[in-house]
Amino acid sequence: MTFERLPYLAAFLLLVVGLYAIVAKRNLIKVIVGLLVIDYATNLFLILVGYRSNSGGAPMAPILTRDLAPAQLAAHAVDPLPQALILTSIVIGLSVTALVVAMAIRLYDRYGTFDTGRMRNLRG
């Protein structure tokens, strides 16, 4: 168990916590919370994968500011690609959340509760 893999473990723990919420909880809102946690976990994992430690100090964002030379940036900045992927992934997570909340309030409308134990097909 070295430090260099510990952050990955945290990301997977988060993923598992989200899965646990979805499998074990019988409440639509709790399930949505689980979904949010899973989103966090995947985004966290991606950013961890792209991180590059900068020996000279704080990690360098891949943005070319006035006092930086492009070569300097290329040698020290963190990986910009996972950031682009996470941007997309956050948006997808938000979209799914919007849709699932719409379904949850519609189901509340039908049953008067968020409890899946009272719903016919979601019990199992």
Place this chain on the structure above:
Amino acid sequence: MRNLLPLFVAIPLAGGFLMPVVGRLLGPRRRACALIPILLAAGVLALAVRLVLLPDAQTPPYWMGAWDFPVGISLVADGLSKFIVLIVAVVSLAALLFSTDYMTRYTSPGLYYGLFLLMLAGMNGVVLAGDLFNVFVFLEVAGIASYALVAFGTEADELEASFKYLILGSIASAFVLVAVAILYSVTGHLNLAKIAEVLRAGGGLTVPIYLAAAFLLMGFALKAALVPFHAWLPDAHPSAPAPISAMLSGVLIKACGVYVLVRLVFSVFAGLEAFGVVLVVLGTLSMVAGAILAIGQGDLKRLLAYSSISQVGYVVTAIGTGLVLLAWAPGKPALQALAVLAIFGGLFHLANHAVFKSLLFLLSGSIEYATGTRQLKSLGGLGRSMPLTAWSLRIAALSISGVPPFAGFFSKFIILLVLVQAAVLGHGAFWLVAVLALAVAVLTLVYYAKVQRAVLGGAPTAATADAREVPFSMAVATAALAVLCLAGALVLHPAVKRRIVDPAVAVLVARGLPRSEGSLLQGLPQTEQPEVAAARALEHPNPTLDASDAEVIP
């Protein structure tokens, strides 16, 4: 000429963005809404036909934004993706045609057609993507559109089914994304072909790669509804409006599930035997469980949904068998010819299933439209009152149960033949698979006979007494698919086969072979590209399958 590939995504996307506005402008004229989507789908179909007819050399990978290899995203159309794109285009045109009249029962047609076209764009995007993350993005496009469409009727059952589908689908997507991250960390690439190359060059798969592969398998097996991961399908597919059920069962689980699964296993993970075994096991499980669960169903659409699980099981079993045989093939031409046949059988069955299962779901929609019910016990006597629907139903049911002159017979027969041969020439364990496949074929025959008798035979019931034939557009859509069902056996004709199916088979055979053994394709010259060699091998299939090669198989 310009490269056609971006249009496959751009055309349905433009329609999808436009339709919600058009729907509002047209207001209550619901039929008129269908015009634009039908025209666009016909355009996509025309493009797909053009794409299939073009030789591979004229459809090079298309680099988005003119960026070249390491930084850009590519669209790739090889034999396999062309084949799937064609199937998707055919089924979606039929489903849209059917929707014209069927969807007058539902409100907000603008939203419906918008979601439909966006789902189509998502599927085309997945099938043509040459970049792993891009596959994920378009998978989500198609997936989210299908979640919303399943709930389109906004009844409690439909919402619940859709909720379950959404949750399981999102979990699958999360696993896929984690696998993408692992593969990026390990290989430094997202381009599918490049990942494959790096993995091959790295010599043997390592534990992290297997982990990524397991996540991807899990994610896409869930999208394909293979058995341990099938829980959402029997709820989601029956809940959707009939044309959407036809799209989901007919093409979505294939384009977003089976296709990606096969592509990853064959191309990216370089066709390892172990993956083939996993596919065979999952496929056999789905085949058996789907058929057993289908028998007891009283709801027509639910029965069809379980039947989809079972039939997709056939497809996956056949392709997995092909992969296993390819892994054993070096030095044994008989096994290689058998592997080619297995993959051909699997893809042929995939196409057949797309046609007859979407037809069956559309027909279930016709029946529900005419009678208001889809419970088998309250149906009956429709043979006389709805002749066209009845004949289409007979054709589809006979084809899916594998009765001789129909296409379904040939694909199932090829698969069974391959399984038996694999048991004889390869490993004895295939006997079990072959016997189960035969038993499932018999079961399928039984429950479709039950469906035909319940729906068509007997005296008209209270629900069906005043049933009339369905409106024009629905009749046209179902009749067209029924004709396709009848004509399906034509695929076996060499002229058609060479154009449509063989390139797809060639892609898989070439990729599935262990790379260093590429030149072992029946003594072909070393300089030939594996794809060309495989295509050559297809034209001269080796019919001398006998037991003489059997003893050396591990």
Place this chain on the structure above:
Amino acid sequence: MRGMSLIVKNTTRLVAGFIALFGAYIVLYGHVTPGGGFSGGVIVAGGLVLVVLAFGEEFSRRVISHNIVRASDSVGALAFLGIALLGYLAGAFFSNFPDWLGQPRALASGGTIFLSNVAIGVKVAAGLFGVFLALALFRRRGEKRLMVPDTAPLDAEDEE
């Protein structure tokens, strides 16, 4: 939904404009500084949501009609696709075709990146605000719908 107390309303009056301005800034300078069309769009949507929460839906309906919100959702998406298709005509799908790429760090730089940011910003702001309205205004079946005469209900297209 009636809106909240006077204090909240007054604060919102002060703040909402700044939020919208900040969102627009993030959108427009996305290619130079952190941010971009998406985050800027979300900020604009957030500002609009604040107005709705503070003043109630009737007020907001008078200011922004839902039809416009929904239409600009489509328009933003189509504009983004249009940029891609213009690139297709100019050579390659999504090619960054204009030659006025400009100096780095200037507002008019980055070619289509700037235009794409604006299109996405409009799309995201309209889409998310629209969803919020739909969620907030959803009423239980049988509950009385508060109708404002000059605006259409959400599914007006279906009233035949």
Place this chain on the structure above:
Amino acid sequence: MLLLVLLGFMVIGSLVAIETRGLLSSIICVGAVGFALSIVFLLLGAPDLAITQVVVEILVLVVLVRVVITRRDETYATSRSTLAIGSVLLVLGILVAVVFWALGSSGGAGLAMRPFGNPLLNETAPASAMAPVGAEAPAPVAAETIPRSIGGAYLARGLGRTHAANYVMGIVLDYRAYDTLGEATVIFVAVIGAYAVLRQVGRDRHARHEPDR
């Protein structure tokens, strides 16, 4: 170190969010986890993501809080039986153990998960590693070494043709703009999907027979 503290906070916070009794407190807790994630983004050199995560989190919180406070629901305590939860926990525990072992194992031959903070970006390879599949690397540059991942290729191009000083935006809107089109489509789909789900009347009832549901 701060990073590990934050990660620990996220894991514990999400556990609290799931196990707490009230739905409202559950949502507040998960919001806290989201804000922690945005600080993690900031720490790891991703200000774009930090901004995006914060604004998205605010919007999600506003919507969820509004959904929950306007609806009464006394049944939030229901959970599955202890046995079921126990088996779920067992399976998930095994999953974590297997995953952690798998990520840690090097496999020897170099195709291993890169350790945290030291991605493939730091490794160099001959230029042929960045050649497209099937193409021969041009001979003169074969000796040159470049980063081994495409992230490095983006960094190496610098402003390149995009002229975007913000490299992430350059990727999102130029190099990989097609992904972003897909992303915009996803929002659009979800938005009209939500409109579709929230329609008051899903289907007309003037069909000749009532569906028997």
